[in-house]
Amino acid sequence: MKKQYILVVLLLAFKIAGAQDTLQFNRIIFKVAPFSFLDKMSFPTTQAGFELRLSRSYSIDFSYGQVFGKDFNNHSGTGFKTKFEVRKYTRHKQKTYVALEGFYNKIDHSASGMFENSEDSTTYQDDYFIKKIVWGINVKCGLETKLSKRFVFDCYFGIGIRVKDVEHFDRIRPEDSFYQVDVLPVYVRDHPGSYSTPNLTAGAKIGYIIK
Numbered sequence: 001m002k003k004q005y006i007l008v009v010l011l012l013a014f015k016i017a018g019a020q021d022t023l024q025f026n027r028i029i030f031k032v033a034p035f036s037f038l039d040k041m042s043f044p045t046t047q048a049g050f051e052l053r054l055s056r057s058y059s060i061d062f063s064y065g066q067v068f069g070k071d072f073n074n075h076s077g078t079g080f081k082t083k084f085e086v087r088k089y090t091r092h093k094q095k096t097y098v099a100l101e102g103f104y105n106k107i108d109h110s111a112s113g114m115f116e117n118s119e120d121s122t123t124y125q126d127d128y129f130i131k132k133i134v135w136g137i138n139v140k141c142g143l144e145t146k147l148s149k150r151f152v153f154d155c156y157f158g159i160g161i162r163v164k165d166v167e168h169f170d171r172i173r174p175e176d177s178f179y180q181v182d183v184l185p186v187y188v189r190d191h192p193g194s195y196s197t198p199n200l201t202a203g204a205k206i207g208y209i210i211k
Helices: 003-023 034-038
Strands: 026-033 048-053 057-068 076-092 096-116 123-146 151-167 193-209
Touching: 034 193, 076 123, 096 151, 123 193
Parallel strands: none
Antiparallel strands: 026 048, 026 193, 048 057, 057 076, 076 096, 096 123, 123 151, 151 193
16 A cells, blocks of 8 residues: 555656656747848848647647848838748757748839840839738747746747749839849749749747746
8 A cells, every 4th residue: 555655646746847848848938039120131120939849749830920121222112021930949958940931921012123025025123012921831940948047049940942922113114034143043933933942041039038
């Protein structure tokens, strides 16, 4: 009887210890991506969100950002960017992780570019307007480390694919194509149509542990 009592106590102790260990990692972290506010390549964005630790090894991360301001060509933009990812932490002390991220962006902005007249091969510059939807997936590797009792630093890089659906408006000659001798290759420019391109991602976040 005494042995059975000890066995029950030990089982309960292990169960409580396991529950406490799980609770330690079931944290909600509010995160802000500070570099997104300065992003002149694809417009500044107020990117912020939450990470929810589901267990010792897994978490989900969601963020939303409102597009504002101008890009490096001084073109104004509006819209939003959203991201959702599932993480698996591979080393708990260093908190390295791998993640699968999905993203969906909707951006409208002014633009300008060099085009080639399809009738006489002359070139000209045109100012126009773009509406685009961009979505895709990335595989990421990252590191999340504690800065203090409440603050964490999260950095990552990854590779994936993006799908663009782009429309041009207010073009002088919608039938003309971009002038081929240009600073940016065709797959970087937002030429009209639906198409996919490789995607590289990298960034950093500052997080505040809510609980």
